[in-house]
Amino acid sequence: MIKNSVKNYVLPFSICLTIALALYPNSSLNAEMYSTDGLDLNYNIKSDLAMVGDNDNSISTTFTPHLGKSFEGFKEALAFKESRGDYFTVNTLGYLGKYQFGAETLKLLGIYNTNQFLNNPELQEKAFIANASRNKWVLRKDIKRFDGKYIGGVLITESGILAAAHLAGPGTVKKFLRSYGDYNFSDAYGSTVKHYMKKFSGYDTSIIKPNKKAKAVI
Incomplete structure (x- = not known):
């Protein structure tokens, strides 16, 4: 009841x-x-449950939530330092986008319309690769000479050199390396070549090929 x-x-x-x-x-x-x-x-979700391939029967075995020391890790770590990864930002000095490019550097890469650049994430990614390729060509002898050595207590690696060149230009990095750290450029916000050498040390940047005339083309 x-x-x-x-x-x-x-x-x-x-x-x-x-x-x-x-x-x-x-x-x-x-x-x-x-x-x-x-x-x-x-x-945390197990990796075999986190990513599914193109068909339901295909489970990805390469998924990782961490980019680590991969080239993607290098790009994203540098972008976060430059702009917190914001494609559409312009800083107080007029540097543009996710990787904070200056107008003069963009001209070297074949980009003359800064508004178009700022509103085109694909072009920004192409510009980053092209600029790294140009810097790697300029610094190819210095990379061979100094990679694996210590300067001022900092292990010099190819990725650190490329990151510092992105900050200050390849000529400035040459001066830092060849003076064994005595010439340590600092930008308007206080970031130094030595700091970038240390912060971005040990990433895999082998995917970047030296290219004197690299351009950003989409």
Whole structure:
């Protein structure tokens, strides 16, 4: 008898609750029911569950949430330092985009319309590769000479050299290396060649090929 009475009350209540949630999706009732307050959300998903290939039967075995010391890791770490990864930002000195290019450097890469550049993420990525290729060509002898050595307590690596060249230009990096750190350029915001050498040390930049005349083309 009691069981029947409970059923008679619970079923109508459940129906009314469902209707109320559908009619008032933004109500405080919904907010309370779906609140994450007090829940432990700090967990990791297994890699074999995180990424699925082009078809449902293909599970990616290469997924990683960390870019590490890969070339993508290098690009994104440098971009975060330059602009926090914002394609559409311009700093107080007029440097543009995700990688903070100056107008004169862009001209070397074949880019003359800064507005077009600022609004085109694909072009910005091409410009980064082209600029790194040009810098690697200019610094190719210095990379061979100094890679693996220490200057002022900093391990010199190819990625550190390329990052510093992005900051200050390849000529400035030559001066730093050949003076064994005595010439340590600092930009308007206080970033130095030595700091970039250390911060971006040890990334895999082998994908960048030296090219004296590299241009950003899409």
